[in-house]
Amino acid sequence: MYFYSMKKSSLYKGCLEPILLRLLKDHGRMYGYQMTQMVKDITxxxxxxxxxxxxxxxxxxxxxxxxxxxxxxxGNRMRKYYSLTKAGKKQTSIAMEEMKAFMQSLEYIVNPKIALG
Amino acid sequence: MYFYSMKKSSLYKGCLEPILLRLLKDHGRMYGYQMTQMVKDITxxxxxxxxxxxxxxxxxxxxxxxxxxxxxxxGNRMRKYYSLTKAGKKQTSIAMEEMKAFMQSLEYIVNPKIALG
DNA sequence: ATTTTATACATAATTTTCTTATGTATATAG
DNA sequence: CTATATACATAAGAAAATTATGTATAAAAT
Known part of the structure; x- marks a missing residue:
């Protein structure tokens, strides 16, 4: 029998790319490990x-x-910094619009308060 | 060149199961096709x-x-109705908690207004 | 009349997108 | 001297979709 909590299924499948784009949009220049830590902190x-x-x-x-x-x-450790290109910034805008629409859709389903029509 | 909008990448990869559970929780008994139409309508x-x-x-x-x-x-057309079992209702509660936490996490990332600490 | 669209299910092949495991390497804490 | 943290990378495998295909009935459009 297992009393310790089960591993959460990754709901964010498919959301990882827009999450990274958002981080880079907000923070300008980041390295990979920093992204993992920041997401952990923020959430x-x-x-x-x-x-x-x-x-x-x-x-x-x-x-x-x-x-x-x-x-x-x-020091002696490598860091590979990533930043958005011009095309990347454009792509990020699109991705953020999609994210907003997606999150609104989830709200409609999980929190169906609003009368339609 | 393609001017018509690109197919949206499915952000909801990984969220489909909790979405279906939520529908069944709210509407009691549904058939598959009905679920697809209701999700389309709601969103x-x-x-x-x-x-x-x-x-x-x-x-x-x-x-x-x-x-x-x-x-x-x-009429002459089959419908296969689905409803939550007792175990399913329990599972749905857990899934909804996870969804809420997930959506909150997305908010933190996409809408980083709130001061932490 | 005949074709398209809508309803209603099902499944196989493929692709996307993760997890898990493994590897390298340096730095710090116990 | 061992474990944990930092920092990258990649391969094997699993999960969860898309796309394509199939069956069948009913209604709408041409």
Missing amino acids: KGELTITEGALYPLLHKLEEQGIVETETEMN | KGELTITEGALYPLLHKLEEQGIVETETEMN
Whole structure:
């Protein structure tokens, strides 16, 4: 029997990309590990981005020209900083509109108070 | 060149199960097609549940004892009605708590107004 | 009349997007 | 000297969709 809490199913499947875009939009220039920590902090530990999801996605965004990178050394440790390109900023605007609509849709379903029509 | 709007990426990947559970919690007894139409209506066309996602998921929920079914004829057309089992209602409560936390997390990220600490 | 759209189910093949596991390497805390 | 934290990367596998296809009836449009 298992009394400790079950692993939460990842509801945020599909939302990771817009989440990262939003972080970069708000904070300008971030490295990967920093993103994982910031999401954990902001969501009070609710959302945890795994490295296996993060890094491949960042590489994809770079390939697509959504983000660009600069590698810097912090002491002896590497940090790869990501920032939005011009195309990336445009893409982020679209993604944020979609997110807003999506979140509104979830509200309609989970909190069906509002009379329609 | 494509001027007509691109297909929206499905942000709700991972949210479909709690969405269905919520519908069944609110409406008691529904058939599959009805669920797709109701979600489309409630979200003003924003969320579209595909049949390839819906039916296998409903079958999985039935296997797991979350929902139970009754098949009825409407004229000459079959309708398979789904409703929550007792275990399903319990599971739905948990899923709704998780959804609330998830939506709050999205708010924190997309709308970072609130001062923390 | 005949084609399209809507209703109503189902499933297989494929793709997307994660998790889990593993690996490298440095720094700090116990 | 061992565990934890920082910081990257990638491969194997699982989960959860999309897309395509199929069956069948009813209604609407051409």
